[in-house]
Amino acid sequence: MAARHHDKNSQEYIVKRFAIAALLASLLPGLAGAEDLAKIKSAGVIRVGTEGTYAPFTYHDASGKLVGFDVEIAQAVAARLGVKAEFIEGKWDGLIAGLDANRYDAVANEVSITDARKAKYDFSSAYIASKAALIVNGNSSIKSFADLKGKKSANTLTSNFGKLAQSFGAEVVPVQGFNDSLELLASGRVDATINDSLSFLDYKKHQPHSKLKIAATEKDADFSGIIFRKGNPQLQAAINKALADIKADGSYQKISFKYFGEDVSH
Incomplete structure (x- = not known):
């Protein structure tokens, strides 16, 4: 009887360990996201990947300064997060992959929101519509x-x-x-x-x-968002709130009219 009782306890222990492990695994994406946002706020900087060769979204002006619609949107979002935007430039073909290598925290480069990309990455809410x-x-x-x-x-x-x-x-x-x-x-x-x-x-x-x-x-518009690594719900929520705030206070419209002469969010 004692041996069987011990076996039963061992089995219950193992089951509980698996249950705890499964629970922790389910929480990891959220914990990672909280950590990423905390790291960004602690550093005072959000690292943003961008091309720098794609006018009027991200390019260099006559003086060599990095400017553009996406650049200013990223700066406005960063300001709402209480940090500065640090831009890291790269060629388009490897730009999104730079997220996997942790070269930056997000990419702002008129990145179209597609199902294929959503399978691997997360997006902010759409902030631009184009054809x-x-x-x-x-x-x-x-x-x-x-x-x-x-x-x-x-x-x-x-x-x-x-x-x-x-x-x-x-x-x-x-x-x-x-x-x-x-x-x-x-x-x-x-x-x-x-x-x-x-x-x-x-x-x-x-x-x-x-x-x-x-x-x-094309008849249908493509919608673009800021893209970042999966499992960052807190960062995603913070960026979405920042985008909503700059639309509500007119900052978004000011930037949009500067580059396009109209509101390009829809």
Whole structure:
């Protein structure tokens, strides 16, 4: 009897240990998130990954200063968190992967919210809506996305735009960013580029005599958010509150009108 009683106690002990381990495992994402937010506040800095070559979202002005819509939004969000934004620049193709290597805490770079990305990362609430635009030379025979079949489109390989071009049968010519795409197109080395409609409107504002034009635009808008590592519910909530606050007090609209002449949140 004593032996059986001991076995029963041992089994109960093991079951309890497994139950406690399972409970701790379920709590780990939340604990990690709290720790990330605490680290950011303790350091007084949130590290933000961005391209720096994607006007008007993130680019360098004539003086070499990093500026842009996403840059100012990130700075405004950081201020609401009570910290400063420290920008770490990188090429688009490896930008999001930099989160995995802990190079930064978040990425602000007009990152589209997609199911594939949400499977691996978390997003803030959407803070910008944009459409994919098919950009061509003024005398081009390309009138629609379907006309891309067999044509060359300049795009970053891992971008949504590059994948969209491939879906229409285009040969994607890889580039580092938006400006490179337009340079190849203007020089006639590619037939088109699919890119952000807001970026192109900004380009035309600065290059009014350019012969490049929008041939077609997708009907549905893409929504973008700030992206960060999974398991950061407290950081996510803090960033969402900051975004809501800057929309409520007019700061968001001021930044949006500065770069686009309109509210681009919807």
